[in-house]
Amino acid sequence: MNAVNDISSTNKNEINAPWKKQEMQSVETKVNALIEQMTLAEKIGQLNMQDGTGEHAVAYLAMSIRNGSLGSILNQTNVETINELQRIALEESRLKIPLLIARDVIHGFKTVMPIPLGQAASWNPELVKQGAVIAATEAASTGINWTFAPMVDISRDPRWGRIAESLGEDPYLAGELGAAMVKGFQGENLSDKNSIAACVKHFVGYGAAEGGRDYSATNIPDNEMHNVYLRPFKAAVDAGAETLMASFSDIDGVPATANDYLLTDVLRDEWKFDGTVVSDWNAVGELEDHGIADGEKSAALLASVAGIDMEMAGKCFSGHLEDLVTSGQLSTEKLDQMVANVLRTKLRLGLFDNPYTNPSDYPGIAYPEALKVAKESAVQSLVLLKNDNDTLPLSNNIASLAVIGPLADAPYEQLGTWIFDGDATFSVTALNGIQSFVGDSTKVNYCKALANSRSESTEAFDDALQVAKASDAVILCLGEESILSGEAHCRADIDLPGAQVELVKTLHAAGKPIILVVLAGRSITLGNVVDYCDAILFAWHPGTMGGAAIADVVFGKVSPSGKLPVTFPSVVGQVPMYYNHKNTGRPPSKEKVILMDEIEEFAPQTSLGMTAFYLDAGYKPLFAFGHGLSYGEFEYSQLQLSASKIAPREELTVTVNLKNTGACQAEEVVQLYTRDLVGSVTRPVKELKGFKRIALGPNEETTVTFKLTASDLAFYNRKGKWGAEPGKFHLWVGGSSLADLCAEFELTE
Numbered sequence: 001m002n003a004v005n006d007i008s009s010t011n012k013n014e015i016n017a018p019w020k021k022q023e024m025q026s027v028e029t030k031v032n033a034l035i036e037q038m039t040l041a042e043k044i045g046q047l048n049m050q051d052g053t054g055e056h057a058v059a060y061l062a063m064s065i066r067n068g069s070l071g072s073i074l075n076q077t078n079v080e081t082i083n084e085l086q087r088i089a090l091e092e093s094r095l096k097i098p099l100l101i102a103r104d105v106i107h108g109f110k111t112v113m114p115i116p117l118g119q120a121a122s123w124n125p126e127l128v129k130q131g132a133v134i135a136a137t138e139a140a141s142t143g144i145n146w147t148f149a150p151m152v153d154i155s156r157d158p159r160w161g162r163i164a165e166s167l168g169e170d171p172y173l174a175g176e177l178g179a180a181m182v183k184g185f186q187g188e189n190l191s192d193k194n195s196i197a198a199c200v201k202h203f204v205g206y207g208a209a210e211g212g213r214d215y216s217a218t219n220i221p222d223n224e225m226h227n228v229y230l231r232p233f234k235a236a237v238d239a240g241a242e243t244l245m246a247s248f249s250d251i252d253g254v255p256a257t258a259n260d261y262l263l264t265d266v267l268r269d270e271w272k273f274d275g276t277v278v279s280d281w282n283a284v285g286e287l288e289d290h291g292i293a294d295g296e297k298s299a300a301l302l303a304s305v306a307g308i309d310m311e312m313a314g315k316c317f318s319g320h321l322e323d324l325v326t327s328g329q330l331s332t333e334k335l336d337q338m339v340a341n342v343l344r345t346k347l348r349l350g351l352f353d354n355p356y357t358n359p360s361d362y363p364g365i366a367y368p369e370a371l372k373v374a375k376e377s378a379v380q381s382l383v384l385l386k387n388d389n390d391t392l393p394l395s396n397n398i399a400s401l402a403v404i405g406p407l408a409d410a411p412y413e414q415l416g417t418w419i420f421d422g423d424a425t426f427s428v429t430a431l432n433g434i435q436s437f438v439g440d441s442t443k444v445n446y447c448k449a450l451a452n453s454r455s456e457s458t459e460a461f462d463d464a465l466q467v468a469k470a471s472d473a474v475i476l477c478l479g480e481e482s483i484l485s486g487e488a489h490c491r492a493d494i495d496l497p498g499a500q501v502e503l504v505k506t507l508h509a510a511g512k513p514i515i516l517v518v519l520a521g522r523s524i525t526l527g528n529v530v531d532y533c534d535a536i537l538f539a540w541h542p543g544t545m546g547g548a549a550i551a552d553v554v555f556g557k558v559s560p561s562g563k564l565p566v567t568f569p570s571v572v573g574q575v576p577m578y579y580n581h582k583n584t585g586r587p588p589s590k591e592k593v594i595l596m597d598e599i600e601e602f603a604p605q606t607s608l609g610m611t612a613f614y615l616d617a618g619y620k621p622l623f624a625f626g627h628g629l630s631y632g633e634f635e636y637s638q639l640q641l642s643a644s645k646i647a648p649r650e651e652l653t654v655t656v657n658l659k660n661t662g663a664c665q666a667e668e669v670v671q672l673y674t675r676d677l678v679g680s681v682t683r684p685v686k687e688l689k690g691f692k693r694i695a696l697g698p699n700e701e702t703t704v705t706f707k708l709t710a711s712d713l714a715f716y717n718r719k720g721k722w723g724a725e726p727g728k729f730h731l732w733v734g735g736s737s738l739a740d741l742c743a744e745f746e747l748t749e
Helices: 018-022 027-037 040-046 057-066 079-091 116-120 125-140 161-165 171-186 222-229 231-238 260-270 286-290 296-306 316-326 332-348 368-381 430-438 461-469 500-508 546-554 596-601
Strands: 048-051 072-074 100-103 199-203 243-246 276-278 383-387 400-404 443-447 474-479 514-519 535-538 634-641 651-660 666-676 687-696 701-709 727-734 741-747
Touching: 027 332, 040 048, 040 316, 040 332, 048 057, 057 079, 079 100, 100 332, 116 125, 116 161, 116 171, 116 368, 125 171, 125 368, 171 222, 171 231, 171 687, 199 231, 199 260, 222 231, 260 296, 276 332, 286 296, 296 316, 296 332, 316 332, 368 546, 400 430, 400 461, 430 443, 430 474, 430 546, 443 461, 461 500, 474 500, 500 514, 514 546, 535 546, 634 727, 634 741, 651 666, 651 687, 651 727, 651 741, 666 701, 687 701, 701 727
Parallel strands: 048 072, 072 100, 199 243, 243 276, 400 443, 400 474, 474 514, 514 535
Antiparallel strands: 383 535, 634 651, 651 701, 666 687, 666 727, 727 741
């Protein structure tokens, strides 16, 4: 390989390229100048992305790069190989156009942050942004300049494996955090050496996959599409996202890859997006499987006309666009628009001026700041679901402690899904973290109990029980291995898998406090174990520094502050369950869950309530959206509004007094919700409109302020337009979606 090892010696001025003549001109001038000189084949080449995996990438990609028939590669991470591929593009191709180098850098590169769903539990956009900065910096050091993240698909079904990659069920929270990720990946300037292009996915509605089965059809009414699913994408585009990826899904009969309404009418015409839109892996070819295209040529035409600029890993564009243009089925103007979008992204990334990567320009892998951010991200992602009798925090003086479970010392599994490049050798496991925290002062008794999270064997349960009996308390680390969530890893049953439920019940018999620590890629139905545990700490898949974070929280070095970004159902049959549902004409009101063998006691059918709830599971979740306990005690009072009525151009100021009546420093995520009582279309029972993370010491109090305007109350109405409608609103402020401190105001004409 003729690798470019001495990057600093490369003389860019020696490159005789058309774009060099326009160095002082605008991006659009450069784009147009390039397109004018491109052959049809070279234009199509810019729209072609192929897999660049492996050490032989140069050998099998060089010719395509030289002749201008390849514009982007994905999945190559060797910096020497990438530099050599860029050298071929810059020195041996006719037009000297650099390559986009793409990779799934989802929640970290070598240093792994919590899964995105875990990061969403932090409700901390700035911390999420910092995590994306670390991921971008590490990835950029290898030559990667494009990541397929963030994923802002609204996720209301925990059976769906890719909920792990999402930012939860709420469009406002997902939008705020998705925008933060975009800013973290792309930095202050997209051309900076530490910046990589973000790719917001999957546009749009992928999270609504029927039955929680990946790749299934999505049936999303227009009202829900605009009011729920499109909103976080709009926030990410407004934050400057350079690229988007279309969804695999069939959306109401039209797959996203061929959906001109979404890709052109909404994204381009309404939102004025001018970056690159890429298909998902072979999704153009799959239009034939969907039954909307008659062969690859038909698929290429549908996707290109709809608004796909670049095909990922398929052969439809490279094999058929030339015929489509020469036959007049695809206009030259449309093709040039597609090419312009790709070239614009490359220019904004600064690749024409600096296509090579010098690793010595970067801080390295798992550098101190990276590990610091990974730990803080893990700490703030931990959600304390239950804490009976103040079981937590444990005393630093505890004499002995049992650490039990298949995920207590599983350095790879705690990293979660989508960690192609994650390095488990950097992982601090729960066992590592606890042992390091207590040192020699506490005897730590460890028992794995199950070979893995799916094991049905109870052979080691007696040993685990004896370890529990010999200890003062039990930290039980259960959940899912990383392979049980992520793309195509969906589950119909989302209880703790294998024999884990039986293990919980077995250890309960020891009579010792049980702290259940759940490491998982989704919300788990814990209704069958909640009564057997004294405390439950939900850790998601917490990443590289997860164990250190768990130790700090368990022993009270820091108070837990995470809040649920998704609703936790009691049983899987309640799914889909989400807080911002509609009221219905018969909202549920009965508290009682009726046992099936009791139904005969209810003679007339009306005795059952005739409302929207399950006979055997009720209508309430096990843990609500926004829920999360603390070692502090937060008291909300004095909710006040600056006015009882506001005009469309006026601002409503909302204040509430927050006091930490507890004995320790703690952070609370204060949440603001509203309800539009009467609309031209039915409105949700509650909608998140704001949140703030507030730190308070013991007996400290503060006034928390929010601002609301008519634009915050706007929705997609019955006439298919955005706007706020006059009328009365309810408003709540509190520590979860169950907040009961309420006020009322009116938006006037």
